[in-house]
Amino acid sequence: MSHPAETWWIALPEAFIVINLVMVAFAYTTWLERKALGRMQLRYGPNRAGPFGLLQPIADLIKLVRKEAFAPASVVEIPYIAAPVVSCATALLAFSVIPFGPGWKVSHYYINGSVVNVPISLILIFALGSIGIYGFIVGGWSSDSKYSLLGSMRTCAQLVSYEVSLALSVLGVVMMGRSLNLANIVDKQQTTVWFFLPQFVGLCVFMLGGIAETSRPPFDLPEADTELVAGYHTEYSGMRWGLFQTAEYINMIVLSGLMVTLFFDGWHFPWVHSLDKLGPLWFVLKLAILVNIFIWLRASQPRLRYDQLMRFGWKVLLPVATVNAVVTAALVVWV
Amino acid sequence: MAANVLVWCIWVIAAFACLASAVAVVSFRNPFFSALALIGNLASLAVLYLLLGGEFVAAAQVLVYGGAVMVMFLFVIAYLGDRTEEAPWAGGPSWQAVGTVLAAGAILVEVIVAIGLTTGGELTHEHHIARSFGSPEHIGRLFLTDHLLAFEVTSIVLLVAAVGGVVLGHHARANEADARA
Numbered sequence: 001m002s003h004p005a006e007t008w009w010i011a012l013p014e015a016f017i018v019i020n021l022v023m024v025a026f027a028y029t030t031w032l033e034r035k036a037l038g039r040m041q042l043r044y045g046p047n048r049a050g051p052f053g054l055l056q057p058i059a060d061l062i063k064l065v066r067k068e069a070f071a072p073a074s075v076v077e078i079p080y081i082a083a084p085v086v087s088c089a090t091a092l093l094a095f096s097v098i099p100f101g102p103g104w105k106v107s108h109y110y111i112n113g114s115v116v117n118v119p120i121s122l123i124l125i126f127a128l129g130s131i132g133i134y135g136f137i138v139g140g141w142s143s144d145s146k147y148s149l150l151g152s153m154r155t156c157a158q159l160v161s162y163e164v165s166l167a168l169s170v171l172g173v174v175m176m177g178r179s180l181n182l183a184n185i186v187d188k189q190q191t192t193v194w195f196f197l198p199q200f201v202g203l204c205v206f207m208l209g210g211i212a213e214t215s216r217p218p219f220d221l222p223e224a225d226t227e228l229v230a231g232y233h234t235e236y237s238g239m240r241w242g243l244f245q246t247a248e249y250i251n252m253i254v255l256s257g258l259m260v261t262l263f264f265d266g267w268h269f270p271w272v273h274s275l276d277k278l279g280p281l282w283f284v285l286k287l288a289i290l291v292n293i294f295i296w297l298r299a300s301q302p303r304l305r306y307d308q309l310m311r312f313g314w315k316v317l318l319p320v321a322t323v324n325a326v327v328t329a330a331l332v333v334w335v
Numbered sequence: 336m337a338a339n340v341l342v343w344c345i346w347v348i349a350a351f352a353c354l355a356s357a358v359a360v361v362s363f364r365n366p367f368f369s370a371l372a373l374i375g376n377l378a379s380l381a382v383l384y385l386l387l388g389g390e391f392v393a394a395a396q397v398l399v400y401g402g403a404v405m406v407m408f409l410f411v412i413a414y415l416g417d418r419t420e421e422a423p424w425a426g427g428p429s430w431q432a433v434g435t436v437l438a439a440g441a442i443l444v445e446v447i448v449a450i451g452l453t454t455g456g457e458l459t460h461e462h463h464i465a466r467s468f469g470s471p472e473h474i475g476r477l478f479l480t481d482h483l484l485a486f487e488v489t490s491i492v493l494l495v496a497a498v499g500g501v502v503l504g505h506h507a508r509a510n511e512a513d514a515r516a
Contacts, residue, residue, distance in 0.1 A: 079371070118390065119390065119470060119471075120390050120391055120394050120471060123391070123394040123395070123398060123471075124394055126398055126402075127394045127397040127398040127401075127402065129402075130397070130398055130401065130402025130403065130406070131378075131397065131401060131402065133402070133406060134371075134374065134406075134409070137406070137409050137410070137413065138371070138409075140413075141367065141409075141413045149413065149414075152413070153410065153413070153414055156406055156409070156410045157410070159406075160403065160406055160407070160410075163402075163403070180471055
């Protein structure tokens with residue numbers, strides 16, 4: 001499918017609006033998580049700032065920005081400051097290729113359904129993710145603290161291990177969609193079937209690998225607070241710490257968005273095609289369901305032990321993902 | 336026209352970033368900073384690939400070299416390397432270093448002049464490149480047809496390297512056990 005090109009003075013405001021909406025989504029994901037965790041643990045969660053605590057993220061932001069950015073005397077300055085910026089920037093950049101709508105024609109101008117639409121968008125997301133890891137490693141190293149260093153080592157080992165399974169798990173979708181472009185994959189699902197049915201194994205591997213990639217419980221070994229204080233961001237405070245948090249939550253949102261796109265037909269409404277014009281709405285609803293599953297898992301599952309985590313990644317997830325890719329390849333070629 | 340100026344600007348920035356980070360890799364005292372500079376070097380190379388229309392190669396460069404390989408480098412350096420107190424740029428350049436840079440610069444100029452003379456102005460012509468150039472399909476087809484042997488042999492080389500790593504590690508551990516006994 002070829003679309004007319006989007007002019008730059010539409011693309012720039014679109015990128016600006018989307019990036020801010022993602023930030024708002026991040027802010028209210030933290031609210032949702034605290035509220036849901038509170039309810040699941042038989043307490044109220046935030047309920048002081050505004051009705052239902054709805055202004056809590058805003059209060060948090062003001063507090064973090066105004067807080068002194070305290071740093072130990074022995075940190076290595078430049079990488080210490082750059083690390084959270086790198087993590088946050090790559091996380092935000094990754095969202096730019098996720099399609100959230102069909103694209104609209106307003107008089108004779110065209111508005112794209114994603115911030116950018118490149119032919120290799122899926123690889124781009126993985127490439128940005130692999131750069132984002134450096135923020136965590138460099139931040140932990142430059143903090144000059146044992147807990148930070150151990151946390152960043154764990155992050156490094158965990159993310160590298162699970163990235164392999166994650167990349168292999170989407171191969172099946174790529175082969176069925178015959179494209180590395182996310183918009184094409186969505187279109188393909190529209191003409192065939194939502195890929196979570198034929199690629200259910202791939203979805204399971206992607207989900208588990210994704211939780212590990214975003215260091216969410218039950219795979220939150222990098223910041224296991226009973227063992228490592230807080231992992232790689234132990235020595236960070238103020239909005240620098242806030243940027244690391246932002247990166248983590250936005251990674252989760254990007255991952256959920258990717259899951260919606262790859263397995264649940266992106267922004268399409270099931271069966272009723274006349275509702276496709278409201279693409280972003282359906283996209284956000286599907287995204288919200290997946291984010292809720294992430295939160296639910298955090299509330300209900302205990303943390304794995306480190307050897308269990310590694311064994312699970314290499315001896316269970318990786319073989320399953322490989323077999324899934326091989327079987328899909330055979331089916332795509334011969335059926 | 337405006338697009339050409341933009342491409343030219345990006346090329347200048349990427350090319351200089353590439354050179355500067357390459358010099359930084361060999362001149363930093365602290366291996367951690369050298370590794371970071373190498374990441375910068377690989378990333379700016381990826382930008383140059385992008386300008387040449389090789390989107391897939393650029394992304395693969397960042398994903399494989401910039402991401403997976405360099406993470407291992409950093410992992411080892413951060414875990415085992417000692418933290419030198421001095422700033423990475425401590426200690427002024429020695430005469431040998433200055434001489435090396437000058438010689439390298441002279442060779443670079445010579446290479447550029449040689450290429451310019453032999454091509455004889457052909458480089459300024461814009462050749463028509465097919466739309467599929469550098470696309471994943473195109474590269475995949477080449478890998479599995481024309482270059483199949485080279486592709487497979489490379490994977491065997493990597494396998495040999497992995498086996499070698501395991502053997503070396505096993506020897507080291509066995510020696511350690513002997514020493515303790």
